[in-house]
Structure formats: structure tokens, C-alpha cells
Amino acid sequence: MITVCRIDDLPPGEALRVTQGVPVPIAVFNADGVLYAVDDTCTHQDASLADGWLEGCLVECPLHASSFDLRTGRPTCPPAKAALRTHRVDVVDGLVLLQVTATDTVGEPA
Secondary structure: OEEEEEHHHOOOOOEEEEOOOOOOOEEEEEEOOEEEEEEOEOOOOOOEHHHOEEEOOEEEOOOOOOEEEOOOOOEEEOOOOOOOOEEEEEEEOOEEEEEOOOOOOOOOOO
């Protein structure tokens, strides 16, 4: 488990990009009080999803407007076709903890 931040540092509607201690950048989102984590790079083109627009459980890529369901990692509209890897997020004693999913698990809930 990787400590990402304090829960108070990730308010609802916000995202955080994690680069240290992970094999690829991961975006952690607070979607109305529910935390989700997915690989941060859009599967269509190289853009950070942490810089995208969050609406409910969906994040829209800032580059070409691909949208992904944070619960499954699956794209909900083109141009992206491939799913994102999802990761488990827990809050323990006020800390946001990230468990990185194996590299061969894509598009499945963590």
C-alpha cells in the first residue's frame, strides 16, 4: 500500500496524480466522497486523466474528450477503445492508501 495523501487534501470533485512508488502514473479521484484510482494516462493518446473533468463516476480526458467509468476503467465513448487499469483505494486513519493492481489486470474493478 502506498500512502497518497490525507483525505482532507483530496476534497470531493478533485483528483491527484501519483508518480512515486508506482510503475506508471495513477490518478486518484474523489467522486462525491467515493475514492477511485485508475492508470492516469488516457488509452487513446498520452494525456493525464487527473487533469480531466470529473462528473459523478466518469472522467473525461482533456485531450480528445474520451470518457471513462472510474468503477470499471472502461471507456464510455470514443475515441478511446481500451480500458484503464483500476486500483484499490482505502482510507485508514485519515490517510488515502493506494494498492497498485497487477499490470495484466485491465478493465476490471480492483
